[in-house]
Amino acid sequence: MTSVNYYEKGGDVLISHQEKKSRSIWINLLVMAGMVTAAWATLPAKPLMAADYAISGESNTILRMKTTIDGKDLYPLYEYLRFSVVSKEQDGSAISLHLGGWGRVDLGDKSSRNDHADGDLQFGYLSYQGARNNLVVNAGRQFVVEGVAAQRLDGLYARSDLAAGFAAAAYAGSPVVTEPNLTADDFVGGARVTHSDKKYYTLGISALWSLAGGSRYREEGGVDLWLRPITQVDITGSSSYNSITDGWMEHAYTASFAPIENLRLFADLSRINYSDYFYRVTTSALVFDPLTNGIDPNERLLTLGGGGSYTVLKNITVAADYRHYDYDIARAANYYGGKVTYWVPESFGAGFSVHRMDGNDARLEYLESRLYAMKKLGKATVTLDFIDVNYDNPARMNDVENALAVVVAGSYEFDKNLQLGASVDYSHNPFFDHELKGFVKLTYLFDMNRSAEGGTQSEK
Amino acid sequence: MKNSTFLLIIMVPLMAWSLCACANTASVARIHPEAVQGLPNCTECHTDSWSALNHQAPDFMIKHKIYAGSKFACTSCHQESFCSDCHAHKEEIKPNDKYFNSPERSLPHRGDYLSQHKIDGRINPASCFKCHGRQNNERCITCHR
Numbered sequence: 001m002t003s004v005n006y007y008e009k010g011g012d013v014l015i016s017h018q019e020k021k022s023r024s025i026w027i028n029l030l031v032m033a034g035m036v037t038a039a040w041a042t043l044p045a046k047p048l049m050a051a052d053y054a055i056s057g058e059s060n061t062i063l064r065m066k067t068t069i070d071g072k073d074l075y076p077l078y079e080y081l082r083f084s085v086v087s088k089e090q091d092g093s094a095i096s097l098h099l100g101g102w103g104r105v106d107l108g109d110k111s112s113r114n115d116h117a118d119g120d121l122q123f124g125y126l127s128y129q130g131a132r133n134n135l136v137v138n139a140g141r142q143f144v145v146e147g148v149a150a151q152r153l154d155g156l157y158a159r160s161d162l163a164a165g166f167a168a169a170a171y172a173g174s175p176v177v178t179e180p181n182l183t184a185d186d187f188v189g190g191a192r193v194t195h196s197d198k199k200y201y202t203l204g205i206s207a208l209w210s211l212a213g214g215s216r217y218r219e220e221g222g223v224d225l226w227l228r229p230i231t232q233v234d235i236t237g238s239s240s241y242n243s244i245t246d247g248w249m250e251h252a253y254t255a256s257f258a259p260i261e262n263l264r265l266f267a268d269l270s271r272i273n274y275s276d277y278f279y280r281v282t283t284s285a286l287v288f289d290p291l292t293n294g295i296d297p298n299e300r301l302l303t304l305g306g307g308g309s310y311t312v313l314k315n316i317t318v319a320a321d322y323r324h325y326d327y328d329i330a331r332a333a334n335y336y337g338g339k340v341t342y343w344v345p346e347s348f349g350a351g352f353s354v355h356r357m358d359g360n361d362a363r364l365e366y367l368e369s370r371l372y373a374m375k376k377l378g379k380a381t382v383t384l385d386f387i388d389v390n391y392d393n394p395a396r397m398n399d400v401e402n403a404l405a406v407v408v409a410g411s412y413e414f415d416k417n418l419q420l421g422a423s424v425d426y427s428h429n430p431f432f433d434h435e436l437k438g439f440v441k442l443t444y445l446f447d448m449n450r451s452a453e454g455g456t457q458s459e460k
Numbered sequence: 461m462k463n464s465t466f467l468l469i470i471m472v473p474l475m476a477w478s479l480c481a482c483a484n485t486a487s488v489a490r491i492h493p494e495a496v497q498g499l500p501n502c503t504e505c506h507t508d509s510w511s512a513l514n515h516q517a518p519d520f521m522i523k524h525k526i527y528a529g530s531k532f533a534c535t536s537c538h539q540e541s542f543c544s545d546c547h548a549h550k551e552e553i554k555p556n557d558k559y560f561n562s563p564e565r566s567l568p569h570r571g572d573y574l575s576q577h578k579i580d581g582r583i584n585p586a587s588c589f590k591c592h593g594r595q596n597n598e599r600c601i602t603c604h605r
Contacts, residue, residue: 058541062553078553082541086490094490100541104552111552113602118552122544133480134487134532143543145528152549152595159532163482176549177595184594194529198509204529226512226526234512236526250586254523266519272586283597285581285604286589294582301584309518319518325583333583341564345498349564363579370570372563385563387571397575405571409560423560429572439557 057083065438075108092131133161146192147206148222152176185210185217219243247276262311300328331360365392398430492536549595
């Protein structure tokens with residue numbers, strides 16, 4: 001496996017990527033500045049917009065406050081911005097532009113290894129959506145999810161329904177990677193073909209290829225399915241194959257059965273071959289070695305899980321779940337527990353859960369509890385979240401037997417477009433006797449629909 | 461250029477166009493006709509395949525990867541930034557911090573995750589890989605050198 005050759009290539013590669021990163025930060029910050037300018041410039045332009053344009057955007061200004069293990073006081077200030085312009089054509093098709101990114105400035109000590117400022121363009125693409133055939137053509141930085149691919153790329157993507165229940169998607173471009181981007185791939189392409197029956201099933205076959213300097217870097221193929229043989233049954237799953245290592249990476253299948261409206265039973269099964277699955281990783285955290293992290297690179301994991309949820313009374317649901325982890329080399333583990341929730345949307349909600357982990361390592365034996373509550377009081381919302389982990393073997397957790405975290409949060413809606421929220425997070429854990437973190441978030445939404453469209457995109 | 465290559469360049473787009481033209485299915489609504497709040501249970505209105513998308517179901521999180529294969533349907537309600545909140549290639553704020561006033565959501569990394577990540581990484585490292593294997597792992601190098 002040649003996944004982390006950052007360590008083999010030495011200083012030249014590091015310098016090269018640092019320079020590249022530095023340039024990338026400034027480009028991203030410039031793009032962010034351009035987005036802010038464009039977003040605000042559209043506000044006075046409102047009366048000039050044509051009838052079928054819709055402009056929407058959201059600004060999130062976030063301040064985090066914390067002290068690190070080595071005593072640094074961090075006050076990173078973030079600006080997250082998304083911006084969309086949609087032009088709806090007479091025939092029902094639409095052309096749209098979507099931009100999203102963030103920038104950060106450290107008001108206190110440096111919060112990362114490198115600069116006091118950083119930023120990233122998360123997505124930025126031009127899209128055409130056809131009125132027929134679910135035709136989509138995107139160009140730019142985007143997140144592609146098609147079978148074996150869950151890939152962010154700078155490039156092109158197209159999909160369309162075809163005749164006789166078939167549909168096809170294809171994409172090609174440059175993978176978006178961050179440092180340590182090392183000697184990662186510089187081209188990725190792939191395709192997926194599906195056959196669907198609107199009522200009963202979708203079956204897909206997909207492949208992904210990537211190249212680094214013209215050489216094979218990743219080659220993955222797979223099948224995926226979504227079956228609904230009867231209304232009450234829903235089965236999903238996928239299998240993926242690594243044709244460079246010549247082995248199955250993963251099989252993962254889930255099934256759910258809802259015989260009556262308030263009862264849902266579910267089960268899942270997965271098989272992961274570490275040497276095929278953890279291929280071309282870009283972090284040493286996922287490079288396995290029994291001597292350093294206790295995990296064998298040839299390990300194989302089989303998980304079997306299941307559970308059920310039952311809505312006892314309106315708004316009250318009880319649920320139980322169980323998962324068995326079986327390894328070829330390490331010893332098995334079991335995770336099981338239950339949960340009770342009470343939820344009245346937009347008013348009050350609470351939940352309590354308890355789970356037990358019986359693992360193959362002293363660190364994997366613990367009892368985990370969580371209690372949370374949310375209450376809306378007019379324009380204000382308050383939430384409480386309490387998480388406790390009780391370890392059987394404190395000696396393996398810096399002699400801490402009980403780790404707890406408490407989050408108290410509140411938010412206030414000044415109007416439908418402006419919201420201010422804050423949270424305080426206290427924890428006692430294996431790294432801190434007492435840790436206190438703060439979080440403040442100011443959200444501003446700007447939406448201007450220039451047409452009589454039906455609903456709104458209520459979810460971010 | 462060989463004749464066969466020339467024919468391929470002509471025939472493949474023509475065939476794709478023909479297949480598209482024959483399909484003639486109506487596209488999914490670009491914007492969901494009803495405004496939806498919180499975690500919707502799609503069975504409340506839908507009786508077709510979309511009824512499977514019950515966001516309140518305890519196994520929705522584990523299945524959403526397959527549902528996302530129909531991303532053109534997700535975009536009826538979700539902005540692209542909703543995917544990026546978790547599936548970023550570079551991100552510094554945990555999803556549960558961004559949604560600090562939505563404790564009901566199934567979001568990873570709640571509580572003292574600095575300690576917990578050692579446990580999750582041991583029990584099933586594939587759960588880390590999907591978001592941090594080849595992207596969004598800049599901060600891992602702070603400890604994992």
